Amino acid sequence: MVHGVPVRVTSQWFNPPTSKSLPLLLRYLAGKGIPADFQSETATSDALPPDVSIRPARGRYKGNAIGNAQNYLVRNILSRLGDEQFNALQWQAVVDAFGRACAYCGAEGDLVMDHVVPINKQALGEHRLGNLVPSCRACNARKAERDFREFLADDPVRVATIEAHMTSHGYEPIGDHAQLRTIIELAHQDVRNLADRYVAIINTVLTGKPDGTE
Ligand SMILES: [Zn+2]
Structure with missing residues (x-):
């Protein structure tokens, strides 16, 4: 990864x-x-x-890898688009609608929230109820950052069930949006620039030189 x-x-x-x-x-x-x-x-x-x-x-x-901070920022931005609110009861209703089983394999038991369209700068998924399904931990880990259609390539029935869930909650994935992708990429890059700037400022305070060399 x-x-x-x-x-x-x-x-x-x-x-x-x-x-x-x-x-x-x-x-x-x-x-x-x-x-x-x-x-x-x-x-x-x-x-x-x-x-x-x-x-x-x-x-x-x-x-630390700056990529973690960059990815968190992207997740934060995407999860706030439209600012859709939902509560535990509404999430429980989704879990019930999927038969309290994993939306990807049907396993019961320990279920977590999974973003059907991943929240990252490639997929541009959002944190909306229509983009969330219950998933077992194994599927959650195996699916990782993949799109659900790719992950469920051999299971058109489950794909259709998830698509119906999206539609019923009014979720339309952003899809391939070049302009939005560029904006998110800028935000992603800004985190690195911000970190670099503060490292240089602190190095200057400590050593008199922005790169910290003696
Ligand atoms: Zn599963």
Whole structure:
């Protein structure tokens, strides 16, 4: 998972530093909406084998991944669009309508809220009742940031049930909206700029130089 998006990569794509594959990897990630500085986020991953030699990148092994804060901002913005309010009773009614079972596999028991259209800068889902279904934890984890139609590609009946749920609650997904996508991308970038600005200010206070060098 990079920036919350499932990707498929191999270590050869990073390695060695002169790898001709790196531009291809960056292009592949860009196609999935992942910025080229993704290395800062992989830096904290325990999944990286210790012996893999990777080109040193700005921000590696330095502090928290900014992507988390960026994604939270996007979620916050998208969840406030239209400012739809609903309460626990209304959510319970949705759970009941799905037979108190997972909307994706029918499992009963421990159910969580799942955004049918994910709340991220690619999918532009919203936090509305019509975009929420009960999900078992396994499906919630497996679906991750995928669209429900892709996740349920083999189950048109469940897709139709979820679409009926969306319609009955008046939820129309934003869909592929280039202008909105650009605005959300700006907000996403602003978080990094804001963090960079304050790091530079604090470094200047502490060391007299914005990059913190002595
Ligand atoms: Zn399930």
